[in-house]
Each structure stands twice: as C-alpha cells, then as structure tokens.
Amino acid sequence: MRFLVDECTGPAVALWLTSLGHEVFSVFDEAAGISDEEVLSKAFDEDMIVITNDKDFGEMIFRERRPHKGVIFLRLGDERSANKIACMQNVLENHAGKLQGRFITISENRVRFA
Numbered sequence: 495m496r497f498l499v500d501e502c503t504g505p506a507v508a509l510w511l512t513s514l515g516h517e518v519f520s521v522f523d524e525a526a527g528i529s530d531e532e533v534l535s536k537a538f539d540e541d542m543i544v545i546t547n548d549k550d551f552g553e554m555i556f557r558e559r560r561p562h563k564g565v566i567f568l569r570l571g572d573e574r575s576a577n578k579i580a581c582m583q584n585v586l587e588n589h590a591g592k593l594q595g596r597f598i599t600i601s602e603n604r605v606r607f608a
C-alpha cells in the first residue's frame with residue numbers, strides 16, 4: 495500500500511510502515527511545514543492514503559468535499575508512537591482491503607468507516 499504520513503503523526507509510524515514493505519512518504523522527514531491542503535493534494539495526486547492526527551482533514555473531506563484516496567484519522571487518547579503503531583497494526587490486519595477511498599477514524603477501542 496501507499497501511505498502519506500502527516501507531520502503530526504510522526505516519523506515512527508512512517509518507519510514502521512516502511513519496515514512492513516509499504517511505500518511511505520513522511521511529511522515529518524521529507525516536507526516539514528507543508529499545509530494540510532498540500533498534504534491532501536499530494537496524497538490524491540500520488541494515490542496515497544493519508545494517516546493523520548489532525549481533525550482538519552475531516553473538515554476538508556466532509557465540508558469542503560475535497561477529493562482523496564483515503565484518510566486514516568488517529569483519534570487517540572494515548573498519542574505515543576507505540577500506541578499509534580498498535581492501532582494501525584490492528585487496522586492493517588483486519589481492514590486492509592477497506593482503506594482505499596474511505597475516511598477511517600481510529601480510536602483505541604473502535605474503527606469507524608465513513
């Protein structure tokens with residue numbers, strides 16, 4: 495799969511996904527400071543699923559109707575990298591075929607698809 499990991503999500507998630515063989519663009523490592531609009535546009539143009547902790551992406555997708563190839567919104571109480579990775583691992587193991595083109599909200603206890 496192809497993922498664009500937002501700056502706020504951090505480099506550990508990007509590194510972990512890369513170690514699993516996914517193609518990953520890490521905003522933190524490769525384009526720090528770009529806007530949310532640029533993140534979403536780049537991901538759309540390059541057929542990547544965005545992984546973010548930033549709720550502004552929900553606004554862009556649902557209110558502004560911006561096109562996307564998929565967004566995974568990590569809405570976690572525990573923002574440590576290990577928890578982000580554990581939650582992502584659960585999603586990849588159980589829902590990998592349902593990520594493309596969807597807005598997915600992940601918490602420690604729930605995965606919601608929109």
